[in-house]
Amino acid sequence: MLTEFFAAAVDFTTLPVRPEAFTIPAFSLAGSEWGPFALRWYSLAYIIGIAGAWFLMTRMIRQPGAPLSQKQLDDYITWATLGVIGGGRLGYVLFYNPDKYMADPMEILRLWDGGMSFHGGCFGVVAACFLHGWFCKYSGLRLLDLVATVTPLGLGLGRLANFVNGELWGRPTGTDWGIIFPDAGPEPRHPSQLYQAGLEGLALGLILSVLFWKSDARLKPGALAGHFVFWMGGFRFVAETVREPDVGVHGLLGMTMGQTLCVPMVLIGLYLILTAQGRRDRADASDGHTSIA
Secondary structure, eight states, X not given: OHHHHHHSEEEGGGXXXXXXXXXXXXXXXXXXXXXXXXXXXXXXXXXXXHHHHHHHHHHHTTSTTOSSOHHHHHHHHHHHHHHHHHHXXXXXXXXXXXXXXXXXXXXXGOGGGOOOOHHHHHHHHHHHHHHHHHHHTSOHHHHHHHHHHHHHHHHHHHHHHHHHHTOSOBOBOSSSOEEEOTTSOSSOBXXXXXXXXXXXXXXXXXXXXXXXXXXXGGGSTTHHHHHHHHHHHHHHHXXXXXXXXOTTOOOSTTOOHHHHXXXXXXXXXXXXXXXXXXXXXXHHHHHTOSOOO
């Protein structure tokens, strides 16, 4: 079967995937009809991603000198959820389809129809880190390092959910190989969602996990966040070469909008990485400690 998959085009509708993880049939209760209710893989990806991030971070803050307590982490998860969903949705509205949502603002609330921006969600999470750190009197940048390390879990699951939904497909392959997605024409296309799941989820997750557990990067404020932004920007820039651009949305200098937004990500990531040692040295000098982690 695997040989056949790579040898010829595959009709997406023949794959054993559906947008709904499960459906509760319609039922009667107290004289009223309820349902049916469906839980979509897209929603489940967010739930598992956020719960998984909390689980991993509870283990990470057990390391000596963690920037926040378990109680503060539990509180932050609510802030992060609002940041990733609110920022992701508003980013998509502003960057990718403003005319549609200006014509019908209520469409912004229809999250179940899809339409989330990674760049907007990233901004929302960063804002949540610094605001929560400010309110609770700890370093928001150090929290951001922890969040960056676990974020690839949610990114990978989200890309898999995009594939299951048959959305955000890739460009035509120009060969007989590829996947024929519904509503995307008859040409076989790149399953770019799977490419991104591998790069943004698996590869990025491995890089950051090794840096956190096997190096001194976690001792340098902003280093892990910098690596996340740098590698994520680079991976997304590459993936955009085979991903179908949004209709009517253009970036700068012939780049897609996704690539345009990735350029400052890479630059910001490099800055955070290169200046992380200096922040560690200043923190050690002010605290009188040999380590801040």
